[in-house]
Amino acid sequence: MFCILDPSYSESIYDCREYCGIMSKHENPWIDVEGEDIPATIKLDPVLFRYTHPDAHILDVACATGNVSIELASHGFPVTSIDINHDALEMTAKAAIDTNIPTHPAFARATAIALPFADESFDVVVMQAFLTVVVSKEDRSKIIHEACRVLKTDGHLYIADFGQTWHSAVYRERYLRDLPVTKEEGSFLAYDEKTVEVDYTAHHFTEKELVFLLIENGFEVEFFKRDTFVTRTGNRINGFVVVGKK
Amino acid sequence: MFCILDPSYSESIYDCREYCGIMSKHENPWIDVEGEDIPATIKLDPVLFRYTHPDAHILDVACATGNVSIELASHGFPVTSIDINHDALEMTAKAAIDTNIPTHPAFARATAIALPFADESFDVVVMQAFLTVVVSKEDRSKIIHEACRVLKTDGHLYIADFGQTWHSAVYRERYLRDLPVTKEEGSFLAYDEKTVEVDYTAHHFTEKELVFLLIENGFEVEFFKRDTFVTRTGNRINGFVVVGKK
Numbered sequence: 001m002f003c004i005l006d007p008s009y010s011e012s013i014y015d016c017r018e019y020c021g022i023m024s025k026h027e028n029p030w031i032d033v034e035g036e037d038i039p040a041t042i043k044l045d046p047v048l049f050r051y052t053h054p055d056a057h058i059l060d061v062a063c064a065t066g067n068v069s070i071e072l073a074s075h076g077f078p079v080t081s082i083d084i085n086h087d088a089l090e091m092t093a094k095a096a097i098d099t100n101i102p103t104h105p106a107f108a109r110a111t112a113i114a115l116p117f118a119d120e121s122f123d124v125v126v127m128q129a130f131l132t133v134v135v136s137k138e139d140r141s142k143i144i145h146e147a148c149r150v151l152k153t154d155g156h157l158y159i160a161d162f163g164q165t166w167h168s169a170v171y172r173e174r175y176l177r178d179l180p181v182t183k184e185e186g187s188f189l190a191y192d193e194k195t196v197e198v199d200y201t202a203h204h205f206t207e208k209e210l211v212f213l214l215i216e217n218g219f220e221v222e223f224f225k226r227d228t229f230v231t232r233t234g235n236r237i238n239g240f241v242v243v244g245k246k
Numbered sequence: 247m248f249c250i251l252d253p254s255y256s257e258s259i260y261d262c263r264e265y266c267g268i269m270s271k272h273e274n275p276w277i278d279v280e281g282e283d284i285p286a287t288i289k290l291d292p293v294l295f296r297y298t299h300p301d302a303h304i305l306d307v308a309c310a311t312g313n314v315s316i317e318l319a320s321h322g323f324p325v326t327s328i329d330i331n332h333d334a335l336e337m338t339a340k341a342a343i344d345t346n347i348p349t350h351p352a353f354a355r356a357t358a359i360a361l362p363f364a365d366e367s368f369d370v371v372v373m374q375a376f377l378t379v380v381v382s383k384e385d386r387s388k389i390i391h392e393a394c395r396v397l398k399t400d401g402h403l404y405i406a407d408f409g410q411t412w413h414s415a416v417y418r419e420r421y422l423r424d425l426p427v428t429k430e431e432g433s434f435l436a437y438d439e440k441t442v443e444v445d446y447t448a449h450h451f452t453e454k455e456l457v458f459l460l461i462e463n464g465f466e467v468e469f470f471k472r473d474t475f476v477t478r479t480g481n482r483i484n485g486f487v488v489v490g491k492k
Binding site: 165166167172207208211221 | 415454
């Protein structure tokens with residue numbers, strides 16, 4: 001059930017609306033956000049290639065503006081990219097044309113909670129700064145479980161995401177200030193700089209959370225690195241790069 | 247109330263028994279352990295010198311076998327070393343002689359919970375892999391509070407200690423296995439390899455724990471680094487190097 005897109009016809013992006021409808025009760029702010037407002041800050045960690053054989057079929061979950069998909073496709077890997085945001089898929093498609101890569105990614109508009117792919121379809125699943133914007137713990141669990149389902153045996157899940165950064169007064173205050181609203185330690189509200197309205201909720205992980213998210217949903221922890229990322233607003237922040245093995 | 251020791255006469259080590267008596271209700275396994283059985287694995291992080299002016303008087307809390315005290319003294323700093331373990335102080339004294347450093351550390355047998363020093367006596371306090379063996383949260387808090395008391399205004403507290411390492415199956419299992427006994431997440435029982443009896447309880451910290459330990463006891467977080475340490479049994483483990491400013 002792949003949705004192949006000729007990137008010169010972005011209106012033909014396959015729209016898995018039936019799947020988008022399965023999102024959790026929370027309203028999902030990412031469906032209609034402007035493509036250029038989607039943060040995409042973390043660089044792909046080269047450790048991914050240690051777990052990616054030359055013919056590996058890679059699924060890029062929540063491809064956002066397409067940086068990761070394009071980079072992987074430019075290395076010659078067959079890539080399938082999904083996002084729930086139509087703008088994001090268009091931008092990825094456009095980037096694929098502009099970059100002049102030999103093989104373009106395949107696209108689907110879909111939610112990570114119910115992937116529109118058969119069991120054991122992929123060798124590698126990539127989630128780059130994606131789980132941070134999944135508000136509910138339950139949804140995060142479902143998402144990792146889905147990644148496991150669509151991976152082949154011995155396939156790998158690569159995650160790069162933000163860690164709780166208690167040593168930073170900025171983030172410490174955000175976690176504490178917004179806890180009564182978010183009800184989850186390490187979560188906070190991100191505000192639109194222009195309107196000063198709440199834009200979305202973000203979660204920063206502890207090592208324990210990420211590790212159990214993997215091992216409770218079918219993975220072993222194969223690789224684990226603590227890193228430092230820079231956010232789009234220039235803050236230095238704890239990060240993790242994790243590879244799970246199915 | 248310093249206790250200066252001529253290291254050639256180790257029997258003259260000042261024994262602050264009245265302070266050792268103030269230890270928490272928990273029996274302290276470190277008072278009588280053999281000196282050579284005291285783990286001392288973390289190397290001093292050079293960041294310490296960024297916060298240490300040339301005449302800084304340094305207090306090394308729980309000096310163990312003296313590595314840190316000797317290294318600091320060899321740089322010419324006046325160092326005062328305390329430990330509750332007599333053997334540890336003897337070993338530090340002996341190491342000072344063997345290393346042939348110009349100025350030997352001063353010694354006191356004392357507990358970190360009630361330091362036998364006047365307010366504002368030191369420029370820098372060092373705690374190297376020490377808090378990990380302080381079983382009770384309450385004691386840890388008192389210890390940091392004491393460090394703050396004996397530091398001069400704008401003085402610095404340097405801490406290097408172990409972090410919770412959930413990605414390691416070895417440590418994950420220890421934390422979970424021993425939780426019913428330790429009652430604190432991230433703590434575990436360390437066993438004597440020969441007798442297979444419980445040797446001591448160790449705690450591995452979260453970033454949040456260490457940060458709040460400082461800011462709730464008179465410090466600002468001036469420097470924070472996530473590191474990787476190697477334990478005496480060769481395990482790679484998360485670590486933190488933290489500098490607090492009074």
